[in-house]
Amino acid sequence: MSDLSKKRVVTTEAPWVRYTLTGVALAFIALFLVLPLAAVFAEALRKGLDAFVQALREPDAWSAIRLTLLTAAITVPLNLLFGVAAAWCIAKYEFRGKAFLTTLVDLPFSVSPVVAGLIYVLMFGAQGWFGPWLAAHDIKIIFAVPGIVLATIFVTFPFIARELIPLMQAQGNDEEQAAIVLGANGWQTFWHVTLPNIKWGLIYGVILCNARAMGEFGAVSVVSGHIRGQTNTMPLHVEILYNEYQSVAAFAVASLLALLALLTLLIKSVVQWRHEREMKAAADIPPERPPQLKEAL
Amino acid sequence: MTAASLGVPLPGAAAPSRGGSKKVLPGFNLTLGYTLLYLSLIVLIPLSALILKTFTLSWPQFWDAIASPRVLASYRLTFGASLVAATINAVFGLLVAWVLVRYSFPGKKIVDALVDLPFALPTAVAGISLTALLAGNGWIGQYLEPLGIKLAFNPNGVVIALIFIGLPFVVRTVQPVLEDSERELEEAAMCLGANRWQTFTQVIFPSVAPALLTGFAMAFARAIGEYGSVIFIAGNVPMVSEITPLVIIGKLEQYDYAGATAVAVVMLVMSFALLLVINALQGWQRRRSGN
Numbered sequence: 113m114s115d116l117s118k119k120r121v122v123t124t125e126a127p128w129v130r131y132t133l134t135g136v137a138l139a140f141i142a143l144f145l146v147l148p149l150a151a152v153f154a155e156a157l158r159k160g161l162d163a164f165v166q167a168l169r170e171p172d173a174w175s176a177i178r179l180t181l182l183t184a185a186i187t188v189p190l191n192l193l194f195g196v197a198a199a200w201c202i203a204k205y206e207f208r209g210k211a212f213l214t215t216l217v218d219l220p221f222s223v224s225p226v227v228a229g230l231i232y233v234l235m236f237g238a239q240g241w242f243g244p245w246l247a248a249h250d251i252k253i254i255f256a257v258p259g260i261v262l263a264t265i266f267v268t269f270p271f272i273a274r275e276l277i278p279l280m281q282a283q284g285n286d287e288e289q290a291a292i293v294l295g296a297n298g299w300q301t302f303w304h305v306t307l308p309n310i311k312w313g314l315i316y317g318v319i320l321c322n323a324r325a326m327g328e329f330g331a332v333s334v335v336s337g338h339i340r341g342q343t344n345t346m347p348l349h350v351e352i353l354y355n356e357y358q359s360v361a362a363f364a365v366a367s368l369l370a371l372l373a374l375l376t377l378l379i380k381s382v383v384q385w386r387h388e389r390e391m392k393a394a395a396d397i398p399p400e401r402p403p404q405l406k407e408a409l
Numbered sequence: 410m411t412a413a414s415l416g417v418p419l420p421g422a423a424a425p426s427r428g429g430s431k432k433v434l435p436g437f438n439l440t441l442g443y444t445l446l447y448l449s450l451i452v453l454i455p456l457s458a459l460i461l462k463t464f465t466l467s468w469p470q471f472w473d474a475i476a477s478p479r480v481l482a483s484y485r486l487t488f489g490a491s492l493v494a495a496t497i498n499a500v501f502g503l504l505v506a507w508v509l510v511r512y513s514f515p516g517k518k519i520v521d522a523l524v525d526l527p528f529a530l531p532t533a534v535a536g537i538s539l540t541a542l543l544a545g546n547g548w549i550g551q552y553l554e555p556l557g558i559k560l561a562f563n564p565n566g567v568v569i570a571l572i573f574i575g576l577p578f579v580v581r582t583v584q585p586v587l588e589d590s591e592r593e594l595e596e597a598a599m600c601l602g603a604n605r606w607q608t609f610t611q612v613i614f615p616s617v618a619p620a621l622l623t624g625f626a627m628a629f630a631r632a633i634g635e636y637g638s639v640i641f642i643a644g645n646v647p648m649v650s651e652i653t654p655l656v657i658i659g660k661l662e663q664y665d666y667a668g669a670t671a672v673a674v675v676m677l678v679m680s681f682a683l684l685l686v687i688n689a690l691q692g693w694q695r696r697r698s699g700n
Binding site: 130136138140144146148152194197200202205207216217219226234237240241266289292298301320329330333346347363366369377378381 | 433451534
C-alpha cells in the first residue's frame with residue numbers, strides 16, 4: 113500500500129478535485145438513474161399495498177405478464193442458438209466477407225424499433241407481401257402473437273452473438289484443435305471445451321437478451337394492435353393504463369419490469385465478478401507446475 | 410472430460426495435411442449456413458421488403474412523404490435532441506467512467522452496476538417514470554415550474570429521455586480504455602514538468618478520445634431511433650415535439666403505408682451511415698490501443 117500511495121502523489125488530483133468530480137458524477141447518477149427508478153416504486157405504492165396488489169391481479173395484467181413470458185421463452189432460445197452458431201463461424205474461421213457478416217449481425221441494434229416493427233407489417237400485414245396468402249389460409253401474424261415474437265427476435269437479434277464473438281476470438285482455436293486431434297468429435301469439443309470457456313459470456317448475453325425481450329416497446333407496439341388480454345405485452349399494458357390515467361396500475365406493472373431490470377443488473381454483476389475472479393485465478397496458475405517439478409527433482 | 414475420447418485412435422496420422430489448421434474444427438458449413446439462413450429470414454428479407462416497398466412510390470410522392478414540413482420538423486427535433494443528449498452523455502459519461510476507474514468511494518460497485526440500468530429497464534418504464542418526475546405536478550417538476558422551467562411535454566423532455574437511454578454507451582466504451590491506460594505515461598508527463606491539467610489534456614484525453622467518440626456515436630445512433638422512453642415525456646405536438654419514429658407510427662395509423670415506409674427508409678439510411686461511422690471509429694480505437 114505504501115508503494116501505491118507514493119504513486120498516487122504523482123498521478124492523481126488534489127483531494128478537493130477528486131471529491132468534486134466524484135460528487136458531480138454521483139449527483140448525475142442519482143438524478144438520472146436512481147431517482148427515476150425510485151419513482152417507479154413510489155408511484156406504484158402511492159395508494160398503498162392493496163391498490164398495488166389489486167392492479168396486478170387484473171386479468172388483463174395477468175395475460176400481459178403471460179404473453180411477455182411466452183415471448184421471451186421463444187425469443188431467447190432462438191437467439192441463443194443463432195448467437196452460438198454465428199460466433200462459432202465468425203470467431204473460429206477465416207473467410208471472405210467475415211467483417212461484412214459481423215456488421216450485418218449488428219445491424220438490428222442500429223435500426224429504430226419502430227422501423228423493426230414496420231418491416232414485419234410490410235411483410236405479413238394485410239397489404240404486405242404475404243398478406244393475401246396469409247389471409248386466404250387464415251393465419252394471423254400481424255396484430256397477433258407471432259408478429260410480437262418476430263419483432264422481439266429482431267430487436268434482440270445481436271445480443272448473444274455480440275457477447276460471444278469477441279470472447280471466442282480472444283480465446284482462439286488451440287484448445288478446440290487439441291480436443292479434435294485427441295479424437296473428440298465436433299459436438300464433444302463444443303460441449304466439453306468451448307462451452308465451459310464461454311459460459312460467463314453466454315449467461316451475460318442471455319440475461320441482456322431476456323431483459324430486452326421482456327421490455328421491448330417500440331417494435332412490439334407497431335405489430336401488436338394493442339388488443340387487450342390478447343396481444344398486450346407488459347410494456348404495452350403499462351402504456352394503455354398510463355394513457356387511461358390509471359397511474360397506480362400503470363406503475364404497478366412497471367414496477368415488475370423495474371424489478372426484472374434490477375434482477376438483470378444483479379445477475380450481470382455477479383457474472384462479471386465471478387468471471388474476473390476466474391480470470392485472475394487462471395492468471396495466477398504458473399505455466400509449469402512447481403510441485404511436480406519438485407517431485408521430479 | 411477429454412479422457413473419454415482418449416480411447417479413440419488419433420486421427421493425426423491419417424490427416425492429409427497439417428497446414429490447413431483452420432479446417433481442423435468441424436462445423437463451419439453448418440454454423441455459417443444456419444447463421445446466413447436465420448439472418449436472411451429475420452433481418453435481410455424483411456429489410457428488403459422495406460426498400461422494395463419504396464419503389465412503389467414515384468419520386469415526387471417519395472419526396473412529399475419525406476420532406477413535408479411536419480416530417481422535416483421531426484428530423485430537426487430528433488437529430489437536434491439526439492445531438493444535445495449525446496454531447497451531454499459524452500461529458501458526464503467520461504466523468505462517471507473516470508470516477509469509477511480512478512477514485513474509490515463507498516458503494517462504488519453498486520454505482521458501477523447501476524450504470525447499465527438504462528440497458529435493462531424497459532424504455533416505456535423509463536418514459537412514464539421520467540414523466541412522473543418532471544411533469545408540472547411531479548417530484549422535480551413542481552419545484553421547477555414556478556421558476557418557469559418546463560422539462561416535460563416539450564423538446565426538453567425529449568433530450569432528458571435521450572440522456573437517460575444513452576448514458577451507458579459512453580461509460581462502457583470509455584471505462585475499459587481508462588482501465589488499460591498506462592500510468593507510466595502520466596508519470597512521465599509529470600516528471601517532464603506538466604501539471605495535472607496538462608497531463609489530462611495532452612496525455613490522457615488523446616488516449617481515450619477514440620473511445621469517447623465511439624461512445625458518443627453509439628449514444629447518438631441509439632437516440633435517433635429511440636421511441637418508448639420519449640413518447641411519454643415529449644408531449645408529441647406536431648412540428649414542436651414530435652419525433653421521427655412517431656411520425657412513422659402516425660402514418661401507419663392512417664394506413665399510409667407508403668408514406669411510413671418512405672420516412673422509415675430515411676431513418677434506415679441514417680442508421681447505416683452511423684453504423685459505418687461507428688465501425689470506422691472502433692477500428693481506429695483498436696489500432697490506437699493495439700500499437
